[in-house]
Amino acid sequence: MSAGRLTLAVQKSGRLAEGGFDLLKQSGVKLAYARDALMRRAENVPLDLMLIRDDDIPSFVASGACGCGIVGENVLAEAAARSARVAGLQIVQRLGFARCTLKLAAPLEGPVQSVADLEGRAIATSYPALTAAYLKERGITAEIVEMGGSVEVAPRMKIADAICDLVSTGATLEANGLAAFETVLESEAVLIANREALNGAAATLDLLVERFKGVIASRQ
Ligand code: ATP
Ligand code: ZN
Incomplete structure (x- = not known):
């Protein structure tokens, strides 16, 4: 994880992955081709995706391994009921898919x-x-x-x-x-973030949220 780049945890494959990748694409995020199964680098935004199981996303964000993540509220709520650290995470943006x-x-x-x-x-x-x-x-x-x-x-x-x-x-x-x-x-799918683990990339998170909001608004 390099300084200044935001790490976003996304489900590797499944319903959240589909919706998440669509949202990123519509938000103008271009992913570099990679053979790495775990990390995908964005070409035009200081953003790296970490591809993991959805169940692991709340703890990866809570621990600071990723600055933010896309996860279902169901998975977030279960993890929050188990861990005070996860319960302290912020929902930054509701994403309107995977309902x-x-x-x-x-x-x-x-x-x-x-x-x-x-x-x-x-x-x-x-x-x-x-x-x-x-x-x-x-x-x-x-x-x-x-x-x-x-x-x-x-x-x-x-x-x-x-x-x-x-x-x-x-x-x-x-x-x-x-x-x-x-x-x-x-x-529904939500964007969660750990403000203490943004690695100097708070502006990138703000940019991502603004673009997500634009895409979500255009869908309604
Ligand atoms: P993983 O391998 O990442 O653990 P999974 O089997 O948990 O995958 P999916 O079935 O893709 O993953 O579901 C991921 C999330 O999608 C669910 O936790 C939920 O938030 C959401 N979801 C939306 N619609 C449905 C549905 N009809 N059934 C199950 N989950 C749904
Ligand atoms: Zn799962």
Whole structure:
């Protein structure tokens, strides 16, 4: 990381990567061709991209390895519920893509039809800290079953009575006989920054934010 250049953490591949690269391209950022799988250098802006898994982005920015990053609020909120350092990060700009909703859902005709019904039940999720914080705020004690993926199969497998999972169209829920009964978090991609780790590149962050704002406004 050279002084004066801003390092932006972006998902290596996936929904955030697609939207992130589109946004950068529309913002006029030209990326140099590179064989390096981790770093991409911008040709016309003092900016370097660090390509990592989205789940790693909050801690990379919190630790100062990157000055800023593009991440989903869902991933940011989960990391913030685990780490005070991440909780201290600033959302600099909402980016308007990768919209999804973290919802509580349960079998259609089952015993769980509301948040109150979760008392004493088991909830499967890939967002254990966020789910725990949500339940604690509402005074509900439930068991949290952490799963890395395919959370929607948990009720059918009798692993859990309900799930807390990302929903976009609801088709996955429906296919598994589940119905959502509560929204835990509305999420979109956001630009986060660590002002102490800008490496002398605060002006580049400002420039990037101005260009992002322009692109977002032109899309509406
Ligand atoms: P990685 O390998 O980087 O961990 P991933 O499997 O977590 O990849 P994606 O499926 O690309 O990554 O999702 C990245 C983010 O995109 C999610 O955390 C969320 O913020 C957002 N997203 C938007 N729509 C959806 C959706 N329909 N389902 C899941 N995530 C979505
Ligand atoms: Zn991920």
